[in-house]
Amino acid sequence: MININTLTATELSEKLNQKTPLFLLDVREPNEVAICAIAGATHIPMNLIPLYLDQIPDEIDIVIYCHHGVRSLNVANYLAENGFETQHLYNLSGGIDAWALTVDKLMPRY
Incomplete structure (x- = not known):
């Protein structure tokens, strides 16, 4: 099992407020993103991640989120298995629901 870093919603908010360079990756489905999203996030649905690996930077921290944090953890593991450095991978604990x-x-919840 790969050890993926986690960030709380509060920690992510602090990083965003401090303008810390990071890539915010939303792996939810389009109908979920239509309800709510974190400003500045890049949306790539989980099932399309393999097709867009080249659009995910590997030199800065990547914070991945979904609704509650399960799909995003799976994506983080997938990225680690495909050559991304684990020290740059973060799963948003509790997902966008924790953010809301x-x-x-x-922010609307669902």
Whole structure:
């Protein structure tokens, strides 16, 4: 089992506020993104990740999120198995739902 780093929604918010260079990757389905999204995220649905590996930078931290953090963890493991450095991979703990509960309380939840 690959050890993937996790970030809480609060930690991610702090990194974004500090303008820390990172690649925010939303792996949810288009119908989910239509409900809510974190500003600045790149949307690549989980099932399309293999087709877009070349569009994911490998030299900066990558924060991956989905609804609750399960799909994003699977994507993080997939990226690690495909040559991405694990020290640059982060799974958003609790996903966008945790973000809506702790950071952006006006964000729609589903």
